[in-house]
Amino acid sequence: MHKWGMVIDLDRCSGCQTCMAACHAENNIAIIGPEESAMGRTIHWIELLPFIEGEYPHIKARLLPRPCMHCEHPACIKVCPVGATYANEEGIVGIVYSRCIGCRYCTTACPYTVRSFNWYKPQWPKEMQGSLNRDVSIRGKGVVEKCSFCHHRLLKAREKAKVEKRELLSEDYIPACVQACPSNAMYFGDLNDPFSTVSILSRERRAFKLLEDLGTEPKVIYLSEGM
Amino acid sequence: MKPFLIGLAIGTAILLFFINFGSSFRPEQPISFNHKKHHEQGVECATCHSYFKEQTFSGMPKTAACMECHKDSLTKHPDEEKIKQFQKNGEEIPWKRLYQQPDDVFFSHRRHVALAGMECKSCHGDIGQSEKPPTKPWVKMTMKWCMDCHTKTKANNDCLACHV
Amino acid sequence: MDEKGFNLGDDAILLQPIQRTGKTFYLTLFSLIAVILWAAGAYIYQYRDGLGVTGLSRPIYWGVYITNFVFFIGISHAGTLISAILRLAKAEWRRSITRSAEVITVLVLFFGVGNILMDLGRPDRMLNILQYPHFQSPLLWDVLSISVYLTASSVYLYLPLIPDIAILRDHGGRYQWFYRIFALGWSGTERQHHLLEKGISFMAILVIPVAVSVHTVVSFVFAMTIQPMWHSAIFGPYFVTGAIFSGIAALIVAMNLIRKVYHLEDYLRPVHFNNLGILLLVMTLLWFYFTFTEYLTTFYGGEPIHMTIFWMKFTGKFAPFFWGMFLFCFIIPLPILSFNKTRTPYGTLIASISVIIGMWLERFVIVVPTLANPRLPNEAVLYFPTWVEWSVFAGCVAFFILLYMIFTKLFPIVSIWEVREGREKSMAEVQERIKTYLPGIGVE
Amino acid sequence: MKFNRRDFLKMGGGAGAAIALGGGFWKWTQFPPVERLNEPGIERWIPTVCGQCTGGCGILVRVIDGWAVNIAGNPLHPVNRGTLCPKGIAGLQGLYDPDRIRTPLKRIGNRGEGRYQPITWEEALHLVSESLKDLRQKGEPHHLVVLGGRHRGLMRSLWDRFLKSFGSPNYIDNQFRWEEPPVEGLFLTQGINSLPAYDIDNAQYILSFGSGILESPWSPVQMLRGYGHFRRGRPGIRGRLVQIESRLSFTGIKADEWVPVQPGAEGILALGIAHMIIKEGLYHKEFISGQTFGFESWTGPDGREHLGFKEFVLSEYEPTVVSKRTGVPIDQLIRLAREFSSNQLSLAIGYRDRPFHQMAVAALNGMMGNIDVSGGVLIPRSIPYQSLPPLKEDAIAQRGSSQKRIDEGKGNSVDHPYLFAGNTLSGKPYKPKVLFLYYTNPLFSNPDPGLFSRALQEIPLVVSFSPYMDDSARFSDLILPDHTPLERWQDDPVFLNNGFPVLGIRQPVILPLYQTKATGDFLLALARSLGGQIQKAFPWNDFKEVMMVSLKGVFEAKRGDTFGLQFDEAWTRLLQRGGWSVPSYKNFEEFSKLLLEKGGWWDPVYDFGERDRVFRTPSRKFEFYSQGWEKARSSSSGEEKDSSFLPHWEESKEAGNEKEYPFHLHVFRTMSLTGGRNANQPWLQAMAGQHLFERWKTWVEINPGTAKRMSISDGDWVWVESKRGKVRVKARLYKGAMPDVVNIPFGQGHASGGRWSKGIGENPYRLIGDDLDPITGYPTHGTTRVKVYKG
Structure with missing residues (x-):
């Protein structure tokens, strides 16, 4: 059984936000215009978070891309009244959009605020509609959405591997953000395989998890800057 | 007052009836396609539905596909003329879709046919033997129906396997 | 006691609201309906367009609707709990107030539930909760406990209503068929009385734990998450206290209105208000105790993530709400309720209104600031409810008042039989009872 | 029961009412079904070249049913090797901008x-x-x-x-x-009028003088790939980056050290660092004696004594002077000089400042001999196009030309x-x-x-x-x-950080x-x-x-190959070193077919030591004293001081006096809206200022202390006014803003365009434009002063 995880090397990361754009394109994330954005209703499945501490000129600043952590003990799953969000056997925390009732309990429970809500029905100008990704659903209004580790890519990769009569290789399945990352700061793979890149990196001295003390056990692991 | 109430009841009943059955309207296909006859002529499923082994979808025949055989009149059927008309106008045949998944359900023909080795029959019935195009899906595609089969065949019953 | 051909005598005034309806009633009715229609329009707008019409955003996902939910559920503790406790304590002064209290409970529960439903992004899918329940979710515990509570308190309201319905049935007037059905063939026999008393006391005992559980579970919605200043063990009792607190306040307001509108000064006397006022005073202090404990613990723990929210409430963006809450919940009611002189019907009314406002603010201050300060950096967004949310809130209040009014037009708002029973039987009974626990007075 | 007409009518009415009300209600409760916008189809991945910026990344466009559905990096393209930047991905939205011009x-x-x-x-x-x-x-x-x-x-x-x-x-x-590589500096020192390649992948220490290498380099993906490699691509080696800039930019955040400096004063800081390197004798003496010109004082052929760079810098740019002008403490300056010279290979990268300031930064590289070496400044070869046939001009054309x-x-x-x-x-x-x-x-x-x-x-x-x-x-x-x-x-001729020429082919997808x-x-x-x-x-x-x-020339050059995997790259290089060229094509047809299939051609070899290519100055050396410029000048004007051909500091004329306009204005760029062309793409708008969560607008960054003094709070709308005009922007308190500098991002404020760009934000370029540099004729950077007030 796989346990998919991601490693983000902050020393390589340049804060370019390619992951954000790649995710938008891959996952049919709604276009939130200026007015709605000003109200804070943007949707980002992965978002670059700034941590800027200290006072001028002695500033400790850090930029940190934050996808869904796909926690081992997610706070969101427990609270969903209809079981619309759940963790599958491979540890991916998924949402079934057609079951979600939009109570937004999971969004408030998630300590990483990774979940977004569709305040309105997502709309695209008709000139653009055909350019939506055909592998990912278009969410309706009133449901919660978040990063799925590009699970649809896993389905495709599995299918492809099976057609080619071989095992699924780790490079078969990578999420869009990892694929696009220009400074190769993101790694993706099977944490259960002790020799996979992500496993090896996750055991590095620089490795840390976000809000580790909450015991959510994220499957997204960061490597801190510096030696 | 009483007759009004009775009427109200009847009306509600009619309404429920319509909502129940009327929502599944029966589309008329633009061409009255005879699967049986084509099958008898030795036309394979994949000739018209070219993609079901390689893609998620199976595909409906394009006008050009029909014209490969029907370039010269093979029959006297009026529908043959219709196809030619489509061809002349550069249009595709506006096939009506019967098997439609809900918006967040992703079904892959390849996964079911090429990988799991299912037969077309399991979902589409004896369509190869039908003389008229079907007007409704052969099965009522409910989640339960899908999942029952998945359970039976020990296929993946993870939500994310279909809901993406 | 023969109910047939009875003479209501002094209590005839209790039936007057049912028999006669004045112009003011219709005026109020129509203005309430207007407000409700307006609110309905606002909700339809929200239903069609989505929750975007509210002021909510990321990360403030919950706002007025959830505040209202907690608030209304809190108000609902007025009735059943108070009436049950008073009943069990055999407090004789309860007789004329239990009914009006119980009605509040039953009616206001609908609005609590309604607000949660209106908060859903997909109200069309709300039956998923029943179809695919996920029992780990505290929200589902709410569904369960509230429905139990609603059933129990409805029964608890209905049981003592039976003899009065029978009176209405026998008294003639409109909707005879209606009363006949609901009187369940009450004829006032000993046996019936006995059964009724038994039922009522059983329900009274049952209702108390249910009521306590309801608001505890409501608090669990927040306390079970890991979020700062929600994740607190004190939340259960804190919410229950708050609920009783706001419940009593709501009851006092309702009683004041009934007393004025239907001229029931004889039934709802200053002593009632005095007693309830003392209860309210106790709750004020209790509320302060819990609030104080809650914030002091946070302050001494000094966890940064908690402290951000703490300071935001004390001095930051939410300071007006926080100090408003403190003013309305404590500073205003405390002196009014502390002195005999001011513990008049009028004085308690002012204190109660203040408490109700304060408790709404308290719910708001619990729900919103925590959400405005997630653990990770986030956009600084301001939440201010839009006209839709205010309209729906107003609609809920108006609808509640409307239902309450209609209730008073269908049933006596002061329990006739209980008052009469008190007058006829209890004097002696109480004397007997007192004898049982006063030393020096012999008991045979 | 008997029915009369009336009853029947009533019944009909009841039924009608039920159907009308119930049906209406039912219909109304049905959420309108989402039209399925994303039907599956046959996909093709077509290689082409991204056109969102000047980077020249190879992309694969996923095309389904005639729609471009997604963009991924072309793994074969050496510029980006399968990765992208946010702009590249948003290319889809550039293509499908609903407000494009549709006809002439x-x-x-x-x-x-x-x-x-x-x-x-x-x-x-x-x-x-x-x-x-x-x-x-x-x-x-x-x-x-x-x-x-x-x-x-x-x-x-x-x-x-x-x-x-x-x-x-x-x-x-x-x-x-301004964010471009300092080409004038390159022209003055090496006589080359095109972009240099900075081999940051192999550098050990990068001293960036205000260059936005992580936000707005000319080829972002390449630079970021290089950055990743620079940091952690080499086992045991971690490159160190120091950013000298008047704002804490993303580059500054990611750098190991941020050195705040007065706007536009990077040039004098470079000279100060040069001063310290010379004073401590830390420069690359071998390179300087063999391959440079004008470092030491020299006597010209006419017998005139000329001032050398060394003496000039030693006399003019004392640390005290430099420290005073830049605001950088003296000990920090000394430390930077030592770090720069001791961490080899080190690389100084500037921006398109005034030419002689650029030259000052270039001189640092020259002093350390980091020219034409791996990890230094490289001069790429150009693409061997076949030139177009000569043309005949008629008389009118000749006169006109x-x-x-x-x-x-x-x-x-x-x-x-x-x-x-x-x-x-x-x-x-x-x-x-x-x-x-x-x-x-x-x-x-x-x-x-x-x-x-x-x-x-x-x-x-x-x-x-x-x-x-x-x-x-x-x-x-x-x-x-x-x-x-x-x-x-x-066609898209570019080059890599390591100097390899690359030719990408853009084809319609x-x-x-x-x-x-x-x-x-x-x-x-x-x-x-x-x-x-x-x-x-x-x-x-x-x-x-x-x-x-033109591509015939590339085919006939007998060098390089169409794109391949990294393994192929090594193989090609090996063969070419041995004087072989075994491309994967035999004739021109094959060549052009492969070109389209793989996405382009490249020549993965850099020839070191071709001095004629690297130094095109009159002396065929790295010039600390720009003879090329001296020649160009002397024809137009008379005798000038030696120092005007040496890297030197030119104090800019400030627009606006300090009293009335207390702040410097620093216009910066973000990764998403680097140029002026991307504002019509919502994906980029939605992350324009992620460090402050600003999107879809223009903001001004103010130091929190300064803002407090002016009682401006976070999120207030303020006017920023210069002598030229004013813009209304949202004030954001940013700890990375210097107390006397306010920063406004460029990229918004289009007066026309589509729904996603028109009227959104403000264009800070409206505030600047005084003080044109005499050489480039272009406004100088960081010289505009502004005032800020609420409104």
């Missing part, structure tokens, strides 16, 4: 009013060709001016050829950007867009009659855009080739929309969405319609044909 447009309202009437391409061609013929008839073909922006490759050759055969010297390059350029530039080397605008207004030497705007938007992306809009008013016919209604297109008389990059053929036309094709059609020698100079049918002709 002719102005019917006043200039700038934005009222246009669609016309056909025939009409458009006729209109342009008539007015050009008119110019030639009057014997004034030089009144045709082409203002060109950031494009490269054969389109540039095509323009030059067209202008030459038509008879105008006026191709004016308007692609000056010999005219003075309107921007007083010489040949192709120095362009002065600001002089062009100024001279257009003054009418000296002459007023242009026809202006072509190709890939440039001076009304938006040049400081002082007002100057250009006034200049455009003076020109009778302005033709824009922009596919979008940008600010300059809205001022044009004719808009002849080009295809967007994903719809057209184009979908059919053009609208009635647009590739400008190259239009130019060919225009030449045909003009007839005569002009027609003869352009015997090709379309631009693709021109491309294929």
Whole structure:
């Protein structure tokens, strides 16, 4: 059984936000215009978070891309009244959009605020509609959405591997953000395989998890800057 | 007052009836396609539905596909003329879709046919033997129906396997 | 006691609201309906367009609707709990107030539930909760406990209503068929009385734990998450206290209105208000105790993530709400309720209104600031409810008042039989009872 | 029960009411079904080259049913190796911008009013060709001016050829950007007038003088890939990055050290560091003695004593002086000098500051000998195109071409867009009659855009080739929309950080969405319609044909190969080192087929030590004393001081006095809206200022302490006013802002365009534009002062 995880090397990361754009394109994330954005209703499945501490000129600043952590003990799953969000056997925390009732309990429970809500029905100008990704659903209004580790890519990769009569290789399945990352700061793979890149990196001295003390056990692991 | 109430009841009943059955309207296909006859002529499923082994979808025949055989009149059927008309106008045949998944359900023909080795029959019935195009899906595609089969065949019953 | 051909005598005034309806009633009715229609329009707008019409955003996902939910559920503790406790304590002064209290409970529960439903992004899918329940979710515990509570308190309201319905049935007037059905063939026999008393006391005992559980579970919605200043063990009792607190306040307001509108000064006397006022005073202090404990613990723990929210409430963006809450919940009611002189019907009314406002603010201050300060950096967004949310809130209040009014037009708002029973039987009974626990007075 | 008519009617009424109410309610409760916008289909991945910026990344476009559905990096393309930047991905939204110009447009309202009437391409061609013929008839073909922006490759050759055969010297390059590599510095020290390659992948220590290497390099993906490698690509080695800048930019955040410095004072800091390196004798003596010129004082052939760089710097740029001017403490300055010289290979990268400040930064590299070495400054070879056949100019063309350029530039080397605008207004030497705007938007992306809009008013016919209604297109008389990059053929010659030349091929991935036309094709059609020698100079049918002709040269160069995997790269290099060339193609057909399949061609070899290529200065050495510039100057003016040819500090004239305008204005760029072209893409708008969670607007960054003093709180709307104008922006408190500097991002504030760009945010370039640099003719950076007040 796989346990998919991601490693983000902050020393390589340049804060370019390619992951954000790649995710938008891959996952049919709604276009939130200026007015709605000003109200804070943007949707980002992965978002670059700034941590800027200290006072001028002695500033400790850090930029940190934050996808869904796909926690081992997610706070969101427990609270969903209809079981619309759940963790599958491979540890991916998924949402079934057609079951979600939009109570937004999971969004408030998630300590990483990774979940977004569709305040309105997502709309695209008709000139653009055909350019939506055909592998990912278009969410309706009133449901919660978040990063799925590009699970649809896993389905495709599995299918492809099976057609080619071989095992699924780790490079078969990578999420869009990892694929696009220009400074190769993101790694993706099977944490259960002790020799996979992500496993090896996750055991590095620089490795840390976000809000580790909450015991959510994220499957997204960061490597801190510096030696 | 009483007759009004009775009427109200009847009306509600009619309404429920319509909502129940009327929502599944029966589309008329633009061409009255005879699967049986084509099958008898030795036309394979994949000739018209070219993609079901390689893609998620199976595909409906394009006008050009029909014209490969029907370039010269093979029959006297009026529908043959219709196809030619489509061809002349550069249009595709506006096939009506019967098997439609809900918006967040992703079904892959390849996964079911090429990988799991299912037969077309399991979902589409004896369509190869039908003389008229079907007007409704052969099965009522409910989640339960899908999942029952998945359970039976020990296929993946993870939500994310279909809901993406 | 023969109910047939009875003479209501002094209590005839209790039936007057049912028999006669004045112009003011219709005026109020129509203005309430207007407000409700307006609110309905606002909700339809929200239903069609989505929750975007509210002021909510990321990360403030919950706002007025959830505040209202907690608030209304809190108000609902007025009735059943108070009436049950008073009943069990055999407090004789309860007789004329239990009914009006119980009605509040039953009616206001609908609005609590309604607000949660209106908060859903997909109200069309709300039956998923029943179809695919996920029992780990505290929200589902709410569904369960509230429905139990609603059933129990409805029964608890209905049981003592039976003899009065029978009176209405026998008294003639409109909707005879209606009363006949609901009187369940009450004829006032000993046996019936006995059964009724038994039922009522059983329900009274049952209702108390249910009521306590309801608001505890409501608090669990927040306390079970890991979020700062929600994740607190004190939340259960804190919410229950708050609920009783706001419940009593709501009851006092309702009683004041009934007393004025239907001229029931004889039934709802200053002593009632005095007693309830003392209860309210106790709750004020209790509320302060819990609030104080809650914030002091946070302050001494000094966890940064908690402290951000703490300071935001004390001095930051939410300071007006926080100090408003403190003013309305404590500073205003405390002196009014502390002195005999001011513990008049009028004085308690002012204190109660203040408490109700304060408790709404308290719910708001619990729900919103925590959400405005997630653990990770986030956009600084301001939440201010839009006209839709205010309209729906107003609609809920108006609808509640409307239902309450209609209730008073269908049933006596002061329990006739209980008052009469008190007058006829209890004097002696109480004397007997007192004898049982006063030393020096012999008991045979 | 008996029914009479009345009852029956009542019953009918009841049923009707039930159906109407119930049905209506039922229908109303049904959420409208989501129309399934994303039906599956057969997908193809087509390689092409991204056109969102100048980076030249290879991309694969996923095409389904004729729609471009997604963009991924081309794993074979050596510039990006399968990765992308946010702009590249948003290329989809550039393509499908619903407000693109769909047909040629002719102005019917006043200039700038934005009222246009669609016309056909025939009409458009006729209109342009008539007015050009008119110019030639009057014997004034030089009144045709082409203002060109950031494009490269054969389109540039095509323009030059067209202008030459038509008879105008006026191709004016308007692609000056402050974030660009310091080309003038390179010209002064190495005599090269093109972009250098910075081999950051292999550097050990990078001292960045205000260059946004992580936000706005000319080829972002390449730079970021290099950055990743620089940091952690080499086992045991972690490159160190120091950012010297007047704002804590993303580069500053990611750097190991941020050195805040007064705006525009990076140059003097470089000189201060040079001073310390010289004083401590830490420079690369071997390189300096063998391959540089002008380091030590020297005597010219005429016997005149000349001041050398060493003496000049030692006497002028004492740490105390430098520290005072820059605000950098002396000990920090000394430490930086030591770090820079001891951590080899080290690399100093500047931005397009004033030329001699650029030269100061370049001199640091020269002092450490980091020129033409791995991990240093490299000079890439160019693509071996086959040149187009020679053309014949007719008499009119010859006369026209010999005219003075309107921007007083010489040949192709120095362009002065600001002089062009100024001279257009003054009418000296002459007023242009026809202006072509190709890939440039001076009304938006040049400081002082007002100057250009006034200049455009003076020109009778302005033709824009922009596919979008940008600010300059809205001022044009004719808009002849080009295809967007994903719809057209184009070549894209670039180079890698390690100096390898790369040729990407851009091919259409979908059919053009609208009635647009590739400008190259239009130019060919225009030449045909003009007839005569002009027609003869352009015997090709379309631009693709021109491309294929030129590519023959690449095929025949017998070097390099079409793109391959990294393994292939190593193999090719090995073979070429041994003097072999075994490309994967045998004939030109195979070559062109593979070119399209793989996405391009490259030559993965860098030839070190070709001094003639690397140093094109008169001395054929790295010049601390710019002889090239001395020659160019002495012809125009008399004797000048030695120091004016050495890297030196030039104090800028500040626009606005300190009392009235207490703040410096620093205009910066973010990754998503680097240029002026991406504001129409919502994905990029949605993350414009992620460090402050700002999106879809323009903000001004103020130091929290300063803001407190001015009682401005976070999120207030404020006016930022300079001598030139004012803009209303949202105030954001940013700890990374210096107390006396306010920062505004560039990229927003389009006066026209589509739904996603028009009227959103403000353009800070409206505030600046005084103090033109005498050499580049371009406004200097960091010299504008502003005041900030609530409103």
